Amino acid sequence: MSNKINITFPDGNSKEFNKNVTGYEVAYDISPSLAKQAVLIEINGDIKDLHSIIEHDSILKIIKKDADSVLEVLRHDCAHVMAEAVQELFPDTQVTIGPAIDNGFYYDFARKQPFTTDDFESIENKMHEIISKGSEFRREVWTREKAIDFFKQKGEFYKVEIIKDLPDDEELSIYFQGEWLDLCRGPHLPSTKHIGKSFKLMKVAGAYWRGNENNEMLTRIYGTAWRNDKELRKYLNMLKEAEKRDHRKIGREMKLFSFDDEVGSGLPLWLPNGTIIIDELEKLAKETETKAGYDRVKTPHITKSSLYEKSGHLSHYEDSMFPAMDVDGNKYYLKPMNCPHHHKIYASLPRTYKELPIRLSEYGTCYRYEKSGQLFGLMRVRSMQMNDAHIYCTEEQFKGEFLAVCNMYLEYFKIFGIEKYEMRLSLHDKEKLGDKYVDEPELWIKTENLVREALVEGGLNFTEIPGEAAFYGPKIDVQVWSAIGREFTLATNQVDFAIPSRFDLSYIDKSNKSQVPLCIHRAPLGTHERFIGFLIEHFAGNFPLWLSPVQMVIIPISEKFNDYCMTIFSRLKLEGIRLKIDNRNEKMGAKIRTAEIDKIPIMIIIGENEVNNNVISVRRKFQGDLGKLDLDNFIENIKLEISSRNL
């Protein structure tokens, strides 16, 4: 057997080396200065330690500190250093896991007394100390017995559990940094000094061991880490900017909604300004759905328990429903969703294939008992308004209907300028049939295939997520990201092949036989609460004209022009424009400033010149002074802008 191997570089050149050469040696062979800058290597696509031994012919890339792929490793290094710092300062702490994540890292610690942010300064200082020592990250491969003995002796029982659960064929590696060591898959940078000083501990949080709420709660410390201070500052600045877009802050400032302790948590009060936005969204939905052949319906807010027993919601979601109330000896529930009611509307008349598809839509309020810790501004609430609908169709009609719904989302997204989204096809998990999912193995596969085909035929991009389906069928969730970087399911579109038959829903087909329809559940704007919360952050409160609660403000330059302003005000009001007049005893500059802060898109400024020439001066947010305009022309243009829902 040859003791030479062939290494190919990204530029296509290759060279022969001794077997078991290290990445560092290869880099040094290319040039000593490259070896100096190198921190990692990529062998056949896998990132490895710089000092890894190369045993076979490989494609090798030397990675320098400035490469993007370094960040993840650097963050992981930082987690190790934090763990060492914590154990040095608080010896009664057990370490568990500490991965790199987006923008940073975390480490979960087990300690009787949880850490607080007050501990951050001393931990950070200790980390700087460890880093400045510049200890090398050194990898050793241990046997399971050795590792278990070692960690047991050290009192690291979580590590022992992790080791026991590792697959037998997986190599068990230990990384040293000076004296301290951790069980770790790697890779790591050559030494702690490469971490630098551009990191910061961010927050503490509780986290269940292995993510299971029946397990004990650990303390997680989150940190962020970057290659240099400039990157760190940029990130911290980005967070600060995101905070300014926070829908809770803007919602209060723009008087869109509020919460009140005496009303109850998670129960938003929609103020007049916010209600305007809801109304505009419903107007849009109504127009869209009317064109798409939907019929609107209305159903009650409370319903007897038997309906939810039949639908299966009670057995699946009782914990997330408000507790039942007793009415005349019957149990009634606040409705958590509309589908059973819509099924009842479907069932209220005999149906034939000629009527299908039947599309029932409802703008109603549903109530869900979200656990207190889940509540979050408007994004997660207990009373929610929905643009909900259920489509009943034949199997032949299914693909077309399903795709039409998906395209409806995308049309909406275009209107709102939502460009970053991801469609996720959630599938069942056959292990959980009969438990989490209705026990219809063949129907699951068949329906999932139908959905997949529809998406492919429609040319839509999607990713598949196993084990995330609704209990009655597969679904498409559309994920979006808020300004604060949080991920949300905005739109959802679910197939239901199970519940219609439980409700004995049927139609007479062409050959006069009774058939069960398929049902599509869809809420393309999610809940109004979440959607508006998202829009606030998406637009940073600067809504397009058609959605702005206050579309314009009239600013008289002095009280002398108030009368003229009132005639313009009345005229615009008659045209259906939402506006106000700022006749405070203030200078024009102050009124403009107020309007800018209030995020009012248009200001109409009236002084002596305007009155004399019978015109208006217009100033627009982001555009500034547009000069003098004829009122009739202005109205015509504005009405067109509003009706076409321009961004």
Added chain:
RNA sequence: GCCAUUGUAGCUCAGUUGGCCAGAGCGGCUGAUUUGUAAUCAGCGGGUCGGGGGUUCGAAUCCCUCCAAUGGCUCCA
């Protein structure tokens, strides 16, 4: 629900180890000014210090408890 943090005027925040009638800026109201594209000046009002209980001669400050918000974990028809 779990872990942690936080809760002072409509908003943003001060309030040293418990100690004079709890403060500021912005907003609001009143008056003066009659104003040309992001803040005119002056005066005035506004607080059960999240609720309740306790320790103390004395609590916004310390302790207990409840409520709510925030950051995560778990969950999401």
